[in-house]
Amino acid sequence: MSFAPIRRIVTGHDASGRAVVASDGPLPTVVEIAAIPGTVFHEVWSTSESPAAVNNGADPTIGPLTLPPPNGGTRIRFVDIPPDTPEFLAHGAESMHAAFSEVGDAKASTVKADSPHPLMHRTESIDYGVVIEGEMTLILDDTEVALAPGSVVIQRGTDHAWANRSGRPCRMLFVLIDGLYDPAIAAAFAASTRGDAR
Helix, strand or coil: CCCCCCEEEEEEECCCCCEEEEEEEECCEEEECCCCCCCEEEEEEEECCCCCCCCCCCCCCCCCCCCCCCCCCEEEEEEEECCCCHHHHHHHHHHHHHHHHHCCCHHHECCCCCCCCCCCECCCEEEEEEEEECCEEEECCCCEEEECCCCEEEEECCCEEEECCCCCCEEEEEEEEECCCCHHHHHHHHHHHCCCCC
């Protein structure tokens, strides 16, 4: 099963302030993650400050792939996620440093020998994850939640993974918003990782 290509329409303003279409076409940055074949990032847009600059600036998706949003900014992307395979579940943790390095955030991986899934990771952001097509399972430290099209997850900087147990690819839409951990949560992380060789 393959998904339809994503069409992106970007608006802007002409010299007199009238609304115009600045671009209309396929996404310029679509990247398959080599360490996790079948996982494809479709970069739609990002902002690098809040409030966001409203201008006719350059396309912010051109350049290296980066998992988290910019400092003080946002990121929107689609991700196509292939079904988990027995081999990936058994040996995937070994390649996760490489996978997260490919998406510009090696430190996001939190996988350990006893992790519930090889893709366990965490970013200091608020993420809205929407299942567009297919099925997904949200994995947390001690909880799993089955997701179907139309399910929306509000991910508040928690350790998590996306497990595709459906046997078919899944497409999700993510909006990531830069965040800052509450001091009590940051202290709990520090206390739980003392002596941890992650």
